Amino acid sequence: MKLIVSHSKLRGIAAAPPSKSHTHRAFILAALAEGTSVVSSPLFGEDTNATLDAVEALGAGVSRAKDSVIISGGALHPSVKIIDCKNSGTSIRILAGTAAQLHGTTSFTGDASLCSRPMKPLLDALAELGVAVSSQDGCAPFSVTGPVSGTAVHIRGDISSQFISALLIGAPLSKNELTVHLTTPLTSRPYVEMTIAAMEEHGVSVVTTDDGFFVPGNQNYLPADVRVGGDYSSAAFLFAAGALAGDVLVTNLDPRDPQGDKMFIDLLEKLGAGITRSSLGDVRAVKGTLHGTDVNLADAPDLFPIAAVLATQCEGTTRLFGAAHLRFKESDRIRSTALFLRSMGADITETDDGCIVNGPCTLSGANVTTFGDHRIMMAAAIAGLVAKGETVIDDAECCAVSYPNFVAEMQALGAQMRLV
Ligand SMILES: O=C(O)C1=C[C@@H](OP(=O)(O)O)[C@@H](O)[C@H](O)C1
Numbered sequence: 001m002k003l004i005v006s007h008s009k010l011r012g013i014a015a016a017p018p019s020k021s022h023t024h025r026a027f028i029l030a031a032l033a034e035g036t037s038v039v040s041s042p043l044f045g046e047d048t049n050a051t052l053d054a055v056e057a058l059g060a061g062v063s064r065a066k067d068s069v070i071i072s073g074g075a076l077h078p079s080v081k082i083i084d085c086k087n088s089g090t091s092i093r094i095l096a097g098t099a100a101q102l103h104g105t106t107s108f109t110g111d112a113s114l115c116s117r118p119m120k121p122l123l124d125a126l127a128e129l130g131v132a133v134s135s136q137d138g139c140a141p142f143s144v145t146g147p148v149s150g151t152a153v154h155i156r157g158d159i160s161s162q163f164i165s166a167l168l169i170g171a172p173l174s175k176n177e178l179t180v181h182l183t184t185p186l187t188s189r190p191y192v193e194m195t196i197a198a199m200e201e202h203g204v205s206v207v208t209t210d211d212g213f214f215v216p217g218n219q220n221y222l223p224a225d226v227r228v229g230g231d232y233s234s235a236a237f238l239f240a241a242g243a244l245a246g247d248v249l250v251t252n253l254d255p256r257d258p259q260g261d262k263m264f265i266d267l268l269e270k271l272g273a274g275i276t277r278s279s280l281g282d283v284r285a286v287k288g289t290l291h292g293t294d295v296n297l298a299d300a301p302d303l304f305p306i307a308a309v310l311a312t313q314c315e316g317t318t319r320l321f322g323a324a325h326l327r328f329k330e331s332d333r334i335r336s337t338a339l340f341l342r343s344m345g346a347d348i349t350e351t352d353d354g355c356i357v358n359g360p361c362t363l364s365g366a367n368v369t370t371f372g373d374h375r376i377m378m379a380a381a382i383a384g385l386v387a388k389g390e391t392v393i394d395d396a397e398c399c400a401v402s403y404p405n406f407v408a409e410m411q412a413l414g415a416q417m418r419l420v
């Protein structure tokens with residue numbers, strides 16, 4: 001399907017969809033805990049559905065209701081069928097760390113995008129811990145044959161924090177302790193902090209050390225009822241829509257949430273958008289005169305495509321930097337973002353770890369290739385709201401990965417968008 005977007009004025013209230021990252025963690029940790037856990041308000045997106053199907057294949061009891069999932073966990077076993085994680089890096093990496101703790105072999109695969117994303121640092125780390133791994137080229141499809149027997153592991157932290165989350169989440173299941181030594185600085189650190197917070201909610205502990213993490217062995221995950229809060233990465237598209245094209249109030253957000261992408265609100269404020277925060281966590285974003293600045297996205301890479309869209313509407317130069325790991329996402333997001341914005345008329349130059357944008361740019365509608373990447377699709381749709389003429393975006397259904405109601409939500413706010 002294609003999405004056709006025209007210049008629009010927006011006004012209204014939208015609830016942020018549930019957090020994708022919290023939902024993955026809630027489903028997996030509930031599956032690891034002996035007993036019954038209830039996950040309320042989870043995200044039912046394609047990525048989190050892949051995780052839910054996978055924990056079922058690994059032996060968890062799963063009962064899906066309209067706005068919650070009941071999971072009976074604790075007695076996991078290797079999956080007899082190949083686990084297909086579709087488009088989801090978080091699913092395949094964290095679940096590989098879990099499957100590696102089980103006695104036997106589990107195989108994983110995904111779609112073409114996922115099968116081209118890096119897995120080797122995690123597979124090498126699992127091999128260092130005594131797990132037999134088999135993959136053709138360090139990518140999916142691959143299999144792991146557990147259990148883990150080692151007690152120390154070395155892994156780089158600058159490709160994906162999901163490798164670290166995978167090792168940490170699996171570790172308490174081992175008889176032995178685990179020390180994780182990072183061989184490079186850790187990027188996307190807030191996601192590891194979300195992992196540790198979620199593990200603590202299920203009664204297990206992780207210690208942060210000078211060069212990584214330490215997890216005591218032989219710990220038991222306890223069942224817990226968890227309510228999933230709103231997703232700041234998805235909300236960024238709503239905030240940007242308000243800041244560029246009108247006035248949008250976003251609800252269902254918790255300012256105490258460890259999600260790193262809540263930095264987007266501070267960024268909008270710094271750029272000059274009208275931002276108002278209520279004591280309940282709601283945030284209103286209103287169109288303002290925007291000015292360029294330098295933004296380090298090392299810890300919030302998912303904001304890159306929409307931050308680049310904002311940058312095109314800022315006076316002066318905006319430098320987005322620090323996020324070379326954007327090259328390993330659903331697409332090479334530095335390239336795919338620069339490509340679509342340049343085709344719309346933006347002055348944008350790729351760098352190794354981000355981009356430089358000279359604004360303000362007059363954007364014009366163009367044919368946008370998303371590369372099947374949900375965040376490129378949604379960023380292009382927001383760019384289309386301020387472009388002259390029609391923006392035609394391919395593969396529009398790919399937003400179902402993280403934000404299935406994106407188009408309906410934008411239309412309800414007054415966006416001129418139609419699916420054809
Ligand atoms: O752990 C997670 O939930 C995620 C970690 C991040 O990936 P990297 O650690 O690969 O940057 C982020 O981009 C992804 O959307 C979700």
Ligand SMILES: C=C(OP(=O)(O)O)C(=O)O
Nearest residue numbers: 087088089090091302329
């Ligand atoms: C990179 C993302 O997710 P994942 O790594 O789980 O595919 C994302 O949602 O932008």
